[in-house]
Amino acid sequence: MAALRAADQGLKVLIIEKAQKFGGTSATSGGVMWIPNHQLDGDKGDSRESALAYLDATIGVPVNRERLETFVDEAPKMLKFLESTGVQVMAAAWPDYFPDRAGARADRSIVVPTFDGRHLGDDRYALMREQYNRFKLFGRYAMDLTETFTLMMQSKGWRGTAAKIIGRYWLDRSTRKVSHRDRRFTQGAALMGATYEQVFKRGGELRLETKLERLLVDEGGQVTGVEVSKFGRKYEIGARYGVVLAAGGFEWNQELRDRFYPIPGLTRHSSTPEDGNRGEALIEAEKIGASTEHTEQGWWIPTMTLPMPSASNFHEIHQAAFDVGRPWSVVVNRNGVRFVDEACGYDQFGQAMVRDHLATGANMPCWLIFDSKFRKKFSAGGLMPTVHTPEHKVPADWWDHYVFRADTIEELCRKVSLPADQVQKVVANMNEYAKTGIDPEFGRGMNPYDQMFGDPTSTPNPNIGPIDTAPYYAVPINNGDLGTKGGLRCDERARVLDQQGNPIAGLYAAGNNSGTPFGDTYPGAGATIGPAMTFGYVAANDIAERSANQRAGA
Template identity: 35%
Template sequence: MKAPQWDKEVDVLVVGAGAGGMAAAITAHFHGSSVLLVEKTDRIGGSTAISGGAVWAPLNSQSAAVGHPDTFENAWTYMRNTVGDAAPEAMQRAFLNSSAEAVDFLEKNTEVKLAARKYSPDYYPDREGAAFGGRSLDPVMFDGRLLGEHFRELRDPLPEFMVLGGMMITMTDANHLLAVTRSFTSWKEGMKLVLRFFGDRLRGYHRGTRLVLGNALAARLFKTVLDRRIEYWLGAPLKSLITEEGSVMGAEIERDGRVQRIRAKRGVVVATGGFPWSPEMRGRLYPQPTGPWSMSPQGNAGEGIEIARAAGASMGSGYFSPAFWAPVSILEKPDGSYVRYPHLVWDRAKPGLMAVNAAGKRFVNESTSYHEFVIGMYRSHQTVPTLPAFLICDSDFMERWGLGLALPGGRPREHLVRAGYLYRASSLDELAARLGVDAKGLGESAERFNRHARAGEDAEFGKGSTAYNRYLGDAGHKPNECLGPLQKGPFYAVKVYAGDIGTACGIRCNENAQALDTDGRPIPGLYAAGNDMQSVMGGQYPAPGITLGPALTFGWIAGRHVAQNTTHSQAELETA
């Protein structure tokens, strides 16, 4: 048999430059493998770069130091009480057994630096095994100037999560900026941020170089790729996997308009970000109705999963949900493009916001997790139109907190009203007419909502009833951090749709991140990580960081395992 012609040979080929892909590439390189990292788009970072950046890693070495010592039994109990049987038990155990070790490896051998949260409740704090801090970690701020000329190759954050046209901020930063006229401490912190940002712009940077959240994590991984001189190609999509007798031997990668055959002597890791922008896969696997409402980069269109399936990989099953949900409001711009805003942790839990369906009725605890909120939308939609749903507030709320793209503090918002994104009316009856919802139902809902606010207890849906709810509320508002009245006009509303922040169903894998065929056997030479892998959470959302935690963990597992894979090289020796 004639030997195949290869354009390039490496030990390991990694497809996709998000957290999972870069973790795999760095780990494989650390263990002595030559690595090529290829990325479909022209930017490094994938979904990670535009995310909140939290990493859920139970049992990590920082937990006790921040006051939350953890045990495997507690973490396992919580996993079983949230994920249950929505994901294979062996995969859940593999994650819990390895997440802390993966984080320690990255902390010791890469630029990745994470800080455990002193207080950050798991999303179901009333379930046995839940923790109130320590398990979720945040990326430490990174100086983008350290990337040098490669800074422009890092994917920019979402513009909606920057201020002044390019300055990244955390929730703590946002609270300081909102209080600059009321607190000297906040004024000092706010001035530091602003002066740093304008200094960056004067030096010619296209945005601020003080990187936080997921952009900092992506930058830290990218800096490690650069420091270790791992070869990477941008604008290089995966076209196919090359197989021989059931083993993956390499891949076809398009670069500069030419398809190149890359030999991967130890294996290929597929980590292309899932399928949220594949209309076909979304239509087949998502509940209906669905639409182009994802917050993921539009390059995440499912090719990695489909190409892996063509090579024999099977899809996971038994999941609770096919995606990780978030309510998303959408602004159509004059040029026909769209701006999507995910209502994650800023506005929904604050006192004075109410969510209703087309009947004007509340249908969910507004301060629940973004994932549960959308599940509530779909549940309500079975009997009452709830897609879209409506977030409603009064003028006091708007000036204090803002609503989606409408910023607080008297900032301009007329353009959002004219564009049909923000609805405004002098009364709730008028607002109901503008939204097309039942006015009587809305009025009755607001009346009950206001009674709950005065009492400090939401007897209908429990807004503000858990530690997680109150964590995202207004700590200075009493008697309930999440409950406030709707009473002062004008009243405002935005429509929210069933958006997502990534997919949860993907390639079925074993504990080594090896892709499995339809009979449950590992496919030699094929691995998956990130959202291309069937989620170890099974489409449940136990805590902040449950996408990036597994992405880093199974990226590390895949990189370590593929670096030790000698199957292909041994076969070549025997053939020779």
């Protein structure tokens, strides 16, 4: 977005990317932008005041108020600009993650429809980072969000949807001659593909396999460019008007996790591209005096680990964001105790894991326990439902090492070292809650967000069903992430600040490279990408304004 906006303002832009593919974490994501008061379909009742009231009701730590208000004010302008370039956008009916708080709505999450990846050109189409297998049917066929939820829930007509997806892929014979990749870029790939297309149309340059080595600073302390390396060869690139650091967070750097997080967790539990975001940009900015904020926070999401089916010596990380809140299941810590509304937002789930582990030392991992009804219909991280992966197709090395199965709850507890009496009590409680539809402990399934990802066939509560049909299963759940929530401290103009709170001339940051404007909260779907694109837009505006002033005075 920073490159697109700057190029649109007539500036010469260069994007450097250390990986062999472009698109970053966003291309592998759901591709949602949280944009309050967007006014896409006219005035539907949202407002600046409503958005700020909601954020005030959810944020629990001090934040930069000016920066927060700038996000609320500039995000709709960014979206309008994006749309004006030719990128299609539309609002999704996705409840805010705290639906009971003042100002909450269900229309602030913005998505981009399916994008034809070959519009990037056949030389680039296969170079955009692909989505993970979990976002594709059978690890091959692209699905948009509607198709994903239809198949995830086995909704009416789901078999026809699957057939359509597969048929569409194989009938595209011209693309099959170019690459195995589906030309339909969906979700995050749609957002990034459509945005990059507009960057390239405006003459923006992209260099792959190009790694940041250090920031170049002149005698007056202004950032004037970067030193980079490509396959070990180092060289310098001058930046006439500014450098925008948008290199993601530090979730793949164990040393930084150990330094910043109250419970560090492991890099390999992250669900972002493996070994991608290692915090190099943050480290280099710190070397020239930059400060940080909110670095104790992550964009948490529950994950689980499985061997790769075709290469069992290697592992894949699978998100379990919605799996943990399905009916016919429960989550307990290692003491066999529930600690959260399992169907809550995935970031809230991760924060609950952190709190519980600090209090008990018995979390990370916790355990998702479910019965055969759940197994038949839903995924448990990477364990697909029986309609996709029947028992006889589950690899032999998974059983009782990654996925545990037993004929009784007592035997299952013995296998995973949980206190059987306590877990049986929890299961009995859940079975009673399934009858009444009321979870008196945590309110599971009793708000619109929970219910959106429940099962309407489970009544009276779509998120709770009796755990009573053998065999029973358990999988360990780790506190994974979608990236780090803290980073370089920036002002409302996206300028990186030094230890005294003064802007470092010529240096900007956006996305997970910077501290989130939301502090400790995750207000809704797209709350990572929405601010990332907004402050990329804000940074480009500031750079363009400065460049115009400099050119006028030259």
